[in-house]
């Protein structure tokens with residue numbers, strides 16, 4: 022479904038990605054892990070079009086997408102969430118999801134709401150809120166939601182764009198144990214909907230419990246790839262994680 026081919030990214034003198042290649046297959050839950058600064062978010066920014074690679078290619082469903090505008094890439098079916106949550110704080114929970122459903126740009130919010138109501142999009146938004154366990158917060162301002170719920174709201178908004186591939190940047194970060202369990206449940210539901218997930222994560226217990234396959238980056242290079250059982254035993258991976266905050270065998 023997604024093929025990253027020899028992707029390089031330089032920021033001035035810093036080589037953030039040094040020729041990374043990997044594939045995400047349709048239907049899988051694929052984790053991208055690695056110590057801080059490994060280049061994980063940079064790779065997401067290249068896949069979704071925020072950044073152009075210095076070299077290499079990104080192929081999504083047989084189309085080359087690197088260098089295309091983010092809106093074009095979203096239209097092809099890639100949605101994402103952010104390491105630092107970016108919900109629309111001045112809007113309600115429902116409005117945040119409606120924003121994901123509304124692909125066109127409207128002259129005023131009134132025009133927007135009249136149109137989305139007509140198109141049955143409010144129903145669709147409510148379905149997504151239910152899926153993500155947010156139905157009781159429909160009219161709550163996004164800004165007052167605790168972090169765990171904001172992360173779910175970002176996922177609901179991303180799902181509203183009807184993606185084939187969902188990119189999640191540290192979805193379990195800042196969540197408590199119960200919220201992390203809920204997130205695992207939500208991942209399974211999203212997978213059952215036929216949506217492929219590529220996620221970045223430092224929470225190893227969560228990652229190794231849910232991922233079908235794990236790709237490991239370190240200093241801009243892929244150092245390992247495999248099923249969770251192989252990755253947690255891989256000496257290169259253990260070494261990369263030694264002395265870092267996240268322990269691969271946590």
Ligand SMILES: Nc1ncnc2c1ncn2[C@@H]1O[C@H](COP(=O)(O)OP(=O)(O)OP(=O)(O)O)[C@@H](O)[C@H]1O
Pocket residue numbers: 032035037055056057058059060061062063064104
């Ligand atoms: N826009 C930028 N300009 C300059 N350097 C950048 C930029 N974005 C990222 N970097 C650098 O590139 C390297 C990779 O950063 P990136 O954010 O991709 O790491 P990461 O693997 O997501 O780390 P973390 O786990 O801490 O989120 C880091 O050294 C970072 O400081």
Ligand SMILES: [Mg+2]
Pocket residue numbers: 061062063104
């Ligand atoms: Mg990051």
